[in-house]
Amino acid sequence: MIELLNLTKRYRDFTAVDHISLEVPQGALFGFLGPNGAGKTTTLKMMAGVLKPTSGRIIINGMDLSRQPSEVKRCIGFIPDRPFLYEKLSGNEFLQFIAGLYRMNHAPYLGKRIVELLEIFELSHWADELIESYSHGMKQRLVMCAALLHKPKVLIVDEPMVGLDPKAARLVKDIFKDQAENGTTVFMSTHSLEVAQEVCQEIAIIQAGRVIASGTPDNLREKAGVATGNLEKVFLKLTEGKTGIDEKSLSSS
Amino acid sequence: MVGLGIVFWVFMFAVSSRVLGYFQSVEVIGDLLAHHLLSMVLLIFFSLLVFSHIITALSNLYLSTDLELCHSSPADLDELFLSRFIYTIADSSWMVIIFGLPVMMAYAYVYRPGPGYYVALFHLGFALIVVAAGIGVLFTMLLVNIFPAQRTRDIIMLLSIFLIVALYLMFRFLRPERLVDPDAFFSAMQYISALKAPDTPYLPSHWVTETLWKYLRGLKGEGTLLNVMLVWSSAVAIMVVNMWTARAIYFAGFSKSQEARKRRGGRKLLDALTTLAKKPLGDDLASIIDKEIRAFFRDNTQWSQLLLLGALVVVYLYNFSVLPLDKSPIRLEFLQNEIAFLNMGLAGFVLSAVSVRFIYPAVSSEGKAFWILRSSPLSAKRFLWGKYALYMPPMLLLSGVLIIATNRLLQVTPLMMLVCSATMFMAVFGIVAMGIGFGALYPNFGYQNIAQVSTSFGGLMYMIFTAIFLAIIIGLEAGPVYVIFMAQAKGSSIALWKWFLIIPSFIGVVIVNCVAVYKPMKIGTEAIEEYE
Structure with a gap:
């Protein structure tokens, strides 16, 4: 379970995330939608412990991230939007490295788990490159693979489909659904409405750092006053076609 | 930067003029020296130009990101190659020209040649650059056709490191200090032959030297035609050969350079090394060390610098072995121990210089993959102590070699050996901690080249603080060590009141070391925790 309480992130005069409060139940596949620059990645980075919030709290599995960072991170798997990795390691060595960080190097199932994940993600042939x-x-x-290696209870995923071919994208969607069915909470940011519509049970829309709507796709349609049709209409109606960047501040500068 | 360049340029001109002016005043061998110097200068410039063209051509012809666009355009391959060739010449030559011009102008200032010298300098200089560029580009094309471009870059880089190490060792072992000690030579002829630069009549730099020298000696270019024709015909010929070669193999090489790099061998050796290094540590720290060792030894730009370090140590020890201590008016025993004591400062400086290159960038070396550690359960504190644990053993080994070996060469007393070894052993803990701490305080995860991290503001601050740290330690020990040494030398006992000076000084050294370990690591940990 994930709870965000008045989560805020400021960079000098600019407020990237503005008092966000959300609650995501265990086993939910939650979509975090918003236009470019709305504050999605900043929110996710704070949840993963990569960025420090200016104020507010992040509670994951009943633990406060600021008070028990190591314990919280132990039950999180984070997938960022850009895969910066250690280029001089092989795939296999990288997964061993991650296992070490989670102190599971001596776990009896580790070798089998690595082989299994590499096979699922079709990387077996490249494991030693x-x-x-x-x-x-x-x-x-x-x-x-690395994010799933330690069987996390919460998966935080930023734009997972970028750079994936259709076959891999299908695979990833199925894996996320499967994870959620098995009790893992998946918190996924995306700007792809098709992806959100297809896999997410609940969605929050963020704009200019604030959550402007949240609920099931049907709830959102209702809030937007759009009776039928896909999420695109709902999204455009709720965001009124604006970008995430504060247009007032841009025009004044 | 322009101001600095002008100052350097004027400085080069002034020094060269002064040296040449002095040569001219020396009878018989003055002109010989000036001629040899010109030959040597041109040979060095020519070698630098060839080498610089090899490196630049690799980037401009094979690795630049805009090449994909160029090759997908309808531009003719000949035109594309030629434009890149010219670009490579401009890119590689400007610095050599800027450095070379004040020396050549100094020759003109001292020898006052006619306008023919300037004309010859201009056109022969240009032809020499074309020849160097032709050789460099041709060599690169052939190399890329044998190895993939990524691998070629590694090979060139390794060759350059070997070259620098060899030149460094060769220069040192030639003992240039003997040239200012005429007693070391039996005759003037032996002295002259010691000055002779390597030269060969088949090199373009030789042809240019001979032509320019004739103009400088006021011979108005008589008998220079053959040399001028040799230089220009070589330039034209090498251009033609380059164009033919480019038509045959350039595109094939470029295509090959797009291929992914395959993994190389050495895995078993790395496995053994990492197993040994991580044995006493927990899973998470062991992982950090394992990753660090593998990344270091797979990156040729990193491990190859160990060769430079090896050369540095060899020369360091060699310098101590040739110290002319017997010629000093000070008593040998005092001098040996005095040098050994001061050597702690020098060894400390070498250790901090090595540390600023290898340890200070250790935090930044995580690069853009730092998010992996930030989102993992590994705390900032453990992360930094993991790095610390990795770098301590090699630094202790290095300090041991620098101190124990030099002290043995100096044949110091057992007391001095103990004091120096113990002091440096402790200081290494502080030097490494400060390297990690400052590296964490001024991290640069978005670096283009890891070497730039060492030369940043943080690197400078680190060097300043380690210098202060070493000065405090040596300052604290100087008095007590002197008192103990003198008492030993005279065979007398130390007065009781002096122990009240000696004991607090040594305790002070221990406290300074503890602070130097604790404080930087704490500040570094806080900086990493707050890093965004």
């Missing part, structure tokens, strides 16, 4: 020779999509799939 250096990451520097991987394509963007392969690196993204390796990050997913």
Whole structure:
């Protein structure tokens, strides 16, 4: 379960995330939608412990991230939008490295788990090659292997479909659904409405750092006053076609 | 930067003029020296130009990101190659020209040649650059056709490191200090032959030297035609050969350079090394160390610098072995121990210089993959102590070699050996901690080249603080060590009141070391925790 309480992130005068409060139940596949620059990645980075919030709290599995960072991170798997990795390690070595960080190097199931994940993400043949020779999509799939390696209770995923071919994208969607069915909470940011519509049970829309609507796709349609049709109409209606960047501040500068 | 360049330029001109002016005043061998110097200068410039063209051509012809666009355009391959060739010449030559011009102008200032010298300098200089460029580009094309471009870059980089190490060792072992000590030579002829630069009549730099020298000696270019024709015909010929070669193999090489790099061998060796290094540590720290060792030894730009470090240590020890201590008016025993004591400062400086290159960038070396550690359960504190644990053993080993070996060469007393070894052993803890701490305080995860991290503001601050740290330690020990040493030398006992000076000084050294370990690591940990 994830709770965000008045979460705020400021960079000098600019407020990237503005008092966000959300509650995501265990086993939910939650979509975090918003236009470019709305504050999605900043929110996710704070949840993963990569960025420090200016104020507010992040509660994951009943633990406060600021008070018990190591314990919280132990039950999180984070997949960022850009897969920056250690290029001089092989895929296999990278997964061993991640296992070490989670102190599971001596776990009896580790070897089997690595083989299994590499097979699922179709990286077995590349396991002993250096990451520097991987394509963007392969690196993204390796990050997913790493995020799932320690069987996290919460998956935080930023734009997971970027750089993936249709087959890999299908695979990833199925894996996320499967994870949610098995009790893992998946918090996924995306700007792809098709992806959100297809896989998410609940959605929050963020704009200019604030959550402007949240609920099931049907709830959102109701709030937007759009009776039928896909999420695109709902999204455009709720955001009124604006970008995430504060247009007033841009025009004044 | 322009101001600095002008100052350097004027400085080069002034020094060269002064040296040449002095040569001219020396009878018999003055002109010989000036001629040899010109030959040597041109040979060095020519070698630098060839080498610089090899490196630049690799980037401009094979690795630049805009090449994909160029090759997908309807531009003719000949035109594309030629434009890149010219671009490579401009890119590689400007610095050599800027550095070379004040020296050549100094020759003109001292020897006052006619206008023919300037004309010859201009056109022969240009032809020499074309020849160097032709050789460099041709070599690169052949190399890329044998190895993939990524691998070629590694090979060139390794060759350059070997070259620097070899030149460095060769220069040192030639003992240039003997040239200012005429007693070391039996005759003037032996002295002259010691000055002779390597030269060969088959090199373009030789042809240019001979032509320019004739103009400088006021011979108005008589008998220079053959040399001028040799230089220009070589330039034209090498251009033609380059164009033919480019038509045959350039595109094939470019295509090959797009291939992904395959993993190389050495895995078993790395496995053994990492197993040994991580044995006493927990899973998470062991992982950090394992990753660090693998990344270091797979990156040729990193491990190859160990060769430079090796050369540095060899020369360091060699310098101590050739110290002319017997010629000093000070008593040998005092001098040996005095040097050994001061050597702690020098060894400390070498250790901090090595540390600023290898340890200070250790935090930044995580690069853009730092998010992996930030989102993992590993705390900032453990992360930094993991790095610390990795770098301590090699630094202790290095300090041991620098101190114990030099002290043995100096044949110091057992007391001095103990004091120096113990002091440096402790200081290494502080030097490494400060390297990690400052590296964490001024991290640069978005670096283009890891070497730039060392030369940043943080690197400078680190060097300043380690210098202060070493000065405090040596300052604290100087008095007590002197008192103990003198008492030993005279065979007398130390007065009781002096122990009240000696004991607090040594305790002070221990406290300073503890602070130097604790404080930087704490500040570094806080900086990493707050890093965004």
